[in-house]
Amino acid sequence: MNTLISRRALGALLVSTGLTLSLPAFAQNEIKIGYNADQSATGAAELGLAGLYGFQAAIEDLNAQGGVLGRKIVGVVRDDAGAPPKSIQNMNELIDNEKVAAVVGPTNSGNALAWLHIPQQKKVPVISHVATATDITARYAKEAQNYIFRVSMVDREQLALLTAYAVKASKTKKIAIIADTTGYGQAATKDLQEILALHGITPVGIEKFGPKDTDMTSQLAKLKAAGADMVLSGSLGDATAQVLKSMEKMDYYPGLLSTWSSINTPLVNIAGPKLSEKTIFAASTTEDANDRAVALNKRLIAKYPNMPAFVSAAQGYDAVMLIAAAVKQADGTDGPKLQQALENLGKVQGIIKLYDKPFSKEQHEALGVADFHLAQWKNGRVVKVDDAVVKGLTAADLKR
């Protein structure tokens, strides 16, 4: 009996060793890039889905040019369903089993913060293409090598742009803050207060509401009484929709500025198409921002007619392009070398812009406030805001 088992075990060992030995030979012709993001479950899933379309389009383009270093690029896609445990599992699987060179993702900041230590310990670069929490790139900033990069919005930076607009657009300089009581909302409130202080402004009101509240008329009544003509909202898209609906009830429409979560369709679905046009939010790019964006959007819409969030498609696309450039520069997919290459890239053409030294040892954000646009919903699509206030914004206004 014992002999039988050991024979079987030996057989299995031989087969598995054979497989392992044959794998590197097989993989030499491929470079795998992982994609780990929510594409199905939470309110932000559509950002993850659009990000995937951009990710795939970039891989198509690279392979059409013969790949990188003569090797084909392969995307390995995992859906984390917005759940941190699933996201952690995906990350281990992508790195340990799939042996990806780098990972693009995730959608939700909470998921990133749950697994950041994994790529950091296993020395696999990650580019966050959707999640915005400031801490994502900052957590390992003091380590010898920080493996976490980002091509997306950063909370502090987008709030700086929103505040700059509010200060410029406000006639009375009476600016108020409204945010939900979640960690996201309260962190935004703190940032907004600090940024307003840099402008020398004390908000005339700071209001809170529960994340599931549907009626904010009491809070808005106080802001109205305080004379606020600009309101900064640090909340997720669904909550901003409820703020708009409460504004409609009161027929009180101050300028409402919100974070890029308003780019999600829940805002339009809950507030309705007309009302949703009444908030301006930050976006890294829009489908009409430049010729490359127009072309990519046209190409993706032809394939995925329902794709709403072009912005994360562009960010997903650019993340892959930056990884490809780094692989070329590092002449391979060795993690530490790839990390070094990312920190020392030259010019890389992306959809959002021409990146010129996008990252350095100290700077892991490819995009900053100067790259961001203000956008709003118009007829069911996100378009750039280009009013007199935006035109009047200068670099000096972007205090952060």
Place this chain on the structure above:
Amino acid sequence: MTAFLQALASGLALGAIYGLIALGFNITYATTKTFNFGQGAFLVPGSLVGVSLLLLAAGKPHFGNLSQQEMTLAAYGLATVASVVVVGAIGVALYYCAIKPFVGAGGLNWVLSTIGFGIIMQNTALAIWGPASIAVPSPLGSEVWRIAGAGIRPQEVLIAVVAVAVMIGLDIVLRKTRFGKALRAVAFNPQAAAIVGINVETIVILAFVISSGLAGLAGILIAPITTASVFIGLGIALKAFSAAIVGGLTSPRGCMLGGFLLGVVEALVGLWRAEMREITIFLLIIVVLVVRPGGLMGARSVEKI
């Protein structure tokens, strides 16, 4: 003044939601001295089943967004009936799984079993629908009605009208009909009720079906305001339970009064400081329980030995 009126209107609208859900606690408490602690989770299939049926009828997958054109009053009415029936049927399962083994046995095992049943149901819904919320257009349109400067939505008025109608209905059923008399007989003394020929178990099951059906009704009614989602029920149900306690668990009128009272207090305190809302509400509950342990309109219970 407008701000005060607006708070009043918003508070009454919110209170109607609490009251409607609170009514679901009333009928089972009246018969078995138990109620469904998982009532919040019962709102979830209430809203999602109805909305999914509307989506399927419109030829879309069960998960997505309804357009205003697809939401007619007739379709909404049918979806509401379907929600009430489906969630009412779940009430039968609730009775057999979570109530029957414990009823009349004393102790508080039913508290945990009903909470557990609710959690099982909520997670089943999570598996079917996922965590994202579905925006639901109101069949009455989205424009705001204005009364002296204060805005209120037609859907909120609809909820208030339905809630008051259900309250009156329950009141009449409990006081005037044979079924109501049987209910009260069962509540008073199940053994005696059985001796006089009342099928106690049928009456109790019916009470749970009505209670669950009410949660189904509430779920689909509030969906256009709160969106339909797996996580919508808990917070609202806790407030509704508070409303039932404040108003009086034994009285439909008390449940409704408690709902309106809580909604208005919440909105008015919100005019002052948002973070004081919950504090005020739960202080109010404690005060009411000290002064009138049965709730504002509840029967004064006299323990007989």
